[in-house]
Amino acid sequence: MPYVNIRITREGATSEQKAELIRGVTRLLQDTLGKNPETTVVVIDEVEMDCWGIGGMPVAEFRQRGS
Amino acid sequence: MPYVNIRITREGATSEQKAELIRGVTRLLQDTLGKNPETTVVVIDEVEMDCWGIGGMPVAEFRQRGS
Amino acid sequence: MPYVNIRITREGATSEQKAELIRGVTRLLQDTLGKNPETTVVVIDEVEMDCWGIGGMPVAEFRQRGS
Amino acid sequence: MPYVNIRITREGATSEQKAELIRGVTRLLQDTLGKNPETTVVVIDEVEMDCWGIGGMPVAEFRQRGS
Amino acid sequence: MPYVNIRITREGATSEQKAELIRGVTRLLQDTLGKNPETTVVVIDEVEMDCWGIGGMPVAEFRQRGS
Amino acid sequence: MPYVNIRITREGATSEQKAELIRGVTRLLQDTLGKNPETTVVVIDEVEMDCWGIGGMPVAEFRQRGS
Numbered sequence: 001m002p003y004v005n006i007r008i009t010r011e012g013a014t015s016e017q018k019a020e021l022i023r024g025v026t027r028l029l030q031d032t033l034g035k036n037p038e039t040t041v042v043v044i045d046e047v048e049m050d051c052w053g054i055g056g057m058p059v060a061e062f063r064q065r066g067s
Numbered sequence: 068m069p070y071v072n073i074r075i076t077r078e079g080a081t082s083e084q085k086a087e088l089i090r091g092v093t094r095l096l097q098d099t100l101g102k103n104p105e106t107t108v109v110v111i112d113e114v115e116m117d118c119w120g121i122g123g124m125p126v127a128e129f130r131q132r133g134s
Numbered sequence: 135m136p137y138v139n140i141r142i143t144r145e146g147a148t149s150e151q152k153a154e155l156i157r158g159v160t161r162l163l164q165d166t167l168g169k170n171p172e173t174t175v176v177v178i179d180e181v182e183m184d185c186w187g188i189g190g191m192p193v194a195e196f197r198q199r200g201s
Numbered sequence: 202m203p204y205v206n207i208r209i210t211r212e213g214a215t216s217e218q219k220a221e222l223i224r225g226v227t228r229l230l231q232d233t234l235g236k237n238p239e240t241t242v243v244v245i246d247e248v249e250m251d252c253w254g255i256g257g258m259p260v261a262e263f264r265q266r267g268s
Numbered sequence: 269m270p271y272v273n274i275r276i277t278r279e280g281a282t283s284e285q286k287a288e289l290i291r292g293v294t295r296l297l298q299d300t301l302g303k304n305p306e307t308t309v310v311v312i313d314e315v316e317m318d319c320w321g322i323g324g325m326p327v328a329e330f331r332q333r334g335s
Numbered sequence: 336m337p338y339v340n341i342r343i344t345r346e347g348a349t350s351e352q353k354a355e356l357i358r359g360v361t362r363l364l365q366d367t368l369g370k371n372p373e374t375t376v377v378v379i380d381e382v383e384m385d386c387w388g389i390g391g392m393p394v395a396e397f398r399q400r401g402s
Contacts, residue, residue, distance in 0.1 A: 001320065001327055003137055003175055004293075007244060007271040008301065015117040015125070017300055022120030024296040029274075032288045033281055039322060041137055041175055042120035043074060050216040052269065053223030053243035054307060058216070059269055068186065068193055070141040070338055070376055073163075080167055082251040082259070087166045089254030092138075095158040099151050100142065106188060108338055108376055109254035110208060119135065121173060126135055141378060149318040149326070156321030176321035177275060184350040187357030187377035192350070202387065202394055204271055204309055205360075208338040209368065218367055225363040230341075233355045234348055240389060242271055242309055253336065255374060260336055283385040283393070290388030310388035311342060 001039045002029050009059060010046035018044050068106045069096050076126060077113035085111050135173045136163050143193060144180035152178050202240045203230050210260060211247035219245055269307045270297050277327060278314035286312050336374045337364050344394060345381035353379055 004025050022042045029035040052059045071092050089109045096102040119126045138159050156176045163169040186193045205226050223243045230236040253260045272293050290310045297303040320327045339360050357377045364370040387394045 001175070001277060001322060003177065003275040005273045005275075006297075007273075008297075008303070009269060013301055018117050019120075019125050019128075020300045021296065022125060023123050024300065025293055026120065026123035028289065028292040028296065029276075032285055032292065033276065035276065037123045038121075039173070039175075040121070040123065041135070041173075043114055043137065044118040044120075045114070046118070047244055047246070050219050051245040051247070053220075053227065053245075054239075054241070054269060056224050056227035056238045056241065058220050058223060061220075068143060068188060068376070070378065072139045072141075074137040074139075075163075075167065075169070076135060084166050085251050086254075086259050086262075088162065089259060090257050091162040091166065092159055093254065093257035095155065095162065096140075096142075099154045099158065100147055102142070104257045105255075106374070106376075107255070107257065108336070108374075110248055110338065111252040111254075112248070113252070121135060152318050153321075153326050153329075156326060157324050160321065160324035171324045172322075174322070174324065177315055178319040178321075179315070180319070181378055181380070184353050185379040185381070187354075187361065187379075188373075188375070190358050190361035190372045190375065192354050192357060195354075202309070202344060202389060204311065204342040206340045206342075207364075208340075209364075209370070210336060214368055221367045222363065225367065226360055229356065229359040229363065230343075233352055233359065234343065236343065240307070240309075242269070242307075244271065255336060286385050287388075287393050287396075290393060291391050294388065294391035305391045306389075308389070308391065311382055312386040312388075313382070314386070 002035050002041070004029070004040070004042045005045065006042065007045045007047055009049055009052050011049070013046065069102050069108070071096070071107070071109045072112065073109065074112045074114055076116055076119050080113065136169050136175070138174070138176045139179065140176065141179045141181055143183055143186050147180065203236050203242070205241070205243045206246065207243065208246045208248055210250055210253050214247065270303050270309070272308070272310045273313065274310065275313045275315055277317055277320050281314065337370050337376070339375070339377045340380065341377065342380045342382055344384055344387050348381065
């Protein structure tokens with residue numbers, strides 16, 4: 001019965017990759033905690049690059065800095 | 068003073084339907100817990116179909132399967 | 135297939151009141167958007183008073199101010 | 202190591218303003234709690250106007266009412 | 269740089285099981301989308317049973333019903 | 336009208352520090368985007384140490400590793 005929210009930057013993840021995330025995390029919860037996959041909900045949010053910050057700056061700038 | 072986040076798949080909900088959700092859930096919190104409607108915040112997120120998973124698969128596939 | 139997160143301050147909501155919220159919001163989504171109640175998930179978060187802010191101050195102070 | 206989610210209505214915030222929010226909230230967490238800015242994550246969600254409710258109505262209507 | 273929020277009912281998950289979830293979902297994001305594990309954040313929320321609803325009722329009641 | 340959710344590990348933040356976070360982030364949104372402080376909501380979540388992961392491991396282990 002878990003709810004999982006995966007938030008990533010919007011950088012072209014395909015529907016196949018999203019389906020793989022959904023399948024993988026649902027299986028992980030079943031294997032680790034015995035959670036029922038039938039009622040496991042997974043929601044993926046793709047966030048615009050300029051809306052994601054880390055290290056006190058937008059992620060694009062953070063990556064350029066070489067961190 | 069509650070905050071309510073309603074997450075649904077993006078399938079053409081109209082502004083009128085969203086207004087109805089906002090009105091309905093605000094009233095529910097007032098009737099059930101006496102919460103002040105003036106400071107009740109409701110945010111609706113519409114999620115792309117391929118970003119929503121249930122039963123270990125994307126929701127479109129889940130529905131076709133007849134569940 | 136919606137997911138609803140209701141966040142309120144922790145002030146003694148009973149299990150009966152929570153059940154009423156769950157029932158009410160699930161029905162609202164069914165009546166307004168035709169959402170399947172069987173797969174509607176509702177999660178209620180009770181937040182400590184000193185962790186909830188509005189108007190730039192903790193909610194207890196905000197209420198005393200008479201707003 | 203904090204995670205901060207800032208949700209605002211979509212009304213034309215620029216990338217510069219978003220960068221200012223990211224910088225400001227990261228610094229605030231460092232100054233107030235000593236949190237490491239390097240691992241502070243900030244995500245800004247811009248929400249469509251008709252998806253944001255307050256006072257039991259969509260925010261556009263709420264503002265017109267003069268509240 | 270992803271952020272993952274896993275929400276489960278509070279039913280005695282151990283620290284070892286939580287560590288397994290953290291490890292597993294971080295690896296999944298690396299394998300599927302090439303995400304950097306160093307900056308992947310995972311937060312697990314354990315929710316009280318009477319705060320979790322599915323099928324229009326608290327989860328304990330839902331399970332008894334045999335669904 | 337913004338909603339801000341600050342998630343930190345539970346490590347003894349005081350009510351005064353939380354009030355400072357609430358005041359600071361509300362002011363930041365007013366200064367940067369002209370947001371009305373009266374309707375800005377801030378919710379702080381304190382998360383148990385073993386429920387927070389980074390770098391594929393619980394945060395306590397991550398810190399010991401010297402990252």
